[in-house]
Amino acid sequence: MPPAEPLLLCALSGRALAQSARAAGLAPCVLDRFGDLDTRAAAAAMAVVPPGRRRPFARSALLRAAAALAPAPVPLVWGGGLDGAPDLLAALARGRELLGNRPETVRKITDPFAFAATCRRLGVPVPEVCRELPEPRDGWLVKRRGGSGGGHVRDAREVPALATGDYAQRRVAGVPVSVLLLGDGRYCLPLLVSEQWATGTPPRFTGVLAPARLDGRLVARLGEAGGAVGRAFGLVGLASADFLVDGAAFHLLEVNARPGASLEAAEAALGASLLGLHVAACRGRLPASPPRPRPGAFATAIVWAPHDLIVPEGFAWPDWAGDRTPPGTRVRAGQPLATVRAMAATGAAARLLLAERGRRLVAAMAPCPTTS
Ligand SMILES: Nc1ncnc2c1ncn2[C@@H]1O[C@H](COP(=O)(O)OP(=O)(O)O)[C@@H](O)[C@H]1O
Ligand SMILES: [Mg+2]
Known part of the structure; x- marks a missing residue:
């Protein structure tokens, strides 16, 4: 066998991307903010990058770590966290094959006025x-x-x-629904529609259920709308179109021009390595027959720490837990402890299982002496 192709993978949390890369036979070198146990296990190499003052990553630390871990020309895959920093993305991509959307595309698609104008031209409702x-x-x-x-x-x-x-x-009214897209710059296929939910005040993104419990005609309309906008921006690779759906009506809020939070649930539902599809699509190859959702409901949710806690030494993580915080780490109230996954016959059953698993994880953690 030829050696696995190395990739530089950079995202707030690189775990789901790294596991998906491994499933596609690639060797991911990961830069993220957490350095979770399962990210390290999936990564060929990994470094944790601190946040910047107003950015998810400190610029010089990120560029230095990238050069040390996987110097150019190792190709770059980027995920959540870099959408708001196209200049940093450009610096990170210098001298590399960019397996993902270009900084210019990110600048355009995150411009709320240009985005709304494009959507209106295509007849896609936006707030x-x-x-x-x-x-x-x-x-x-x-x-x-x-x-x-x-x-x-x-x-x-x-x-x-x-x-x-x-x-x-x-x-606008509605519940959050996201369409996973796959583009090659000329065509943009809808792969899967998922439900998303938020918790807390202010509400923060928490979970994904795939596929969404919506009727087939609405799923098709959302897929067409997301695909049309993705094509208009010439998107490559995985992206997600975030909608609010209110009965048969919908508004498109944004398109994230990169693999996003639905990756793990979508991958479980579709039974294919999405990072493998991403890399092929960025290189101009879309699948002749895109994977179709398997029967059942697949869900993931972030477990936000309800109070300060510590992961006990030697904690045995259950196999349904991902983004495993290393032992001894102090997780502050409101910070992510882990991600739980569940698969069930129905969406309702999958969500109940997620909630129960989240509670079990929190109960197994050690309390943290409060400091003032
Ligand atoms: N125009 C809006 N009307 C009502 N709720 C909104 C609107 N925009 C955002 N939200 C709420 O905030 C969530 C995140 O919005 P989104 O635009 O996708 O931002 P983010 O980039 O942080 O994901 C949505 O799922 C929805 O609950
Ligand atoms: Mg969103």
Whole structure:
């Protein structure tokens, strides 16, 4: 067998991407913020990168770690965290094959005004956007360009002034549904539609259920809308189109031009290595017959620590837990402890199982002496 092709993989959490890369026979060198046990196990090499002041990664630490771990021309795959930092993405990609969307594409697609204009031209409904704080502010949200994870979405009435990169968007009704896309720059295929949910205040992205419990016609319309927008921006590889769905009506909120949070649940539902499909699509090859969802419901959820806690030494992680925080790490209230996965006959059963598994993990952790 030829040696596995090395890849540089950079994302806030690289674990699901790294495991998917391994399943495709690739050798991922991972840069992420957590250095979880299962990320290290899947990675050919790994380094943890600290956050920057206003960015998910400290620029010089990220570039230094990339050069040390997997110097150019090792190809780059990027994930969550870099959408809001196209300049950093460009620096990271220098001298490498970029297996993913280019910084120019990211700049365009994360520009809320250009994005809304493109969607309207294609007949895809989007919420109204505004460069200033509208008066009255009722019914408006403030969001940050390139933001992710939901933490940047605020009620406009609670925002005194817009900061650089902030914009206002009209609040629309609906539940979050995401379409996983795969593009080769000319065509953009919808692979799967998943449900997503958030928890906490402010609401933060928490879980994914695949496939979504929606009727087939609506699934097809969402897939067409997401695919049309993906094609208009010339997207390559995996991407996700985030919608709010209200009965038979929907609005497209954004398209994340990179593999995203639904990767693991989608991969379980589709039974194929999505990173393998991603790399092939970035190199111009779309599958002749895209994988179809298997019967059953597949779900993942982030377990946010409800209070400060510590992972006990020697903790035996159950096989349904991922993003395994190393023992001895102090996880602060509101920080991610792990991700739980579940598979069941129905979506409701899968979500119940996730909740129970999340509770079991938290109960097995050691409490943390409170410090003031
Ligand atoms: N215009 C809106 N109207 C109502 N809810 C919204 C709107 N925009 C965002 N949200 C809420 O915030 C969540 C995240 O929004 P999104 O635009 O996908 O941001 P992120 O990039 O952080 O994922 C949505 O799933 C939804 O619950
Ligand atoms: Mg989103």
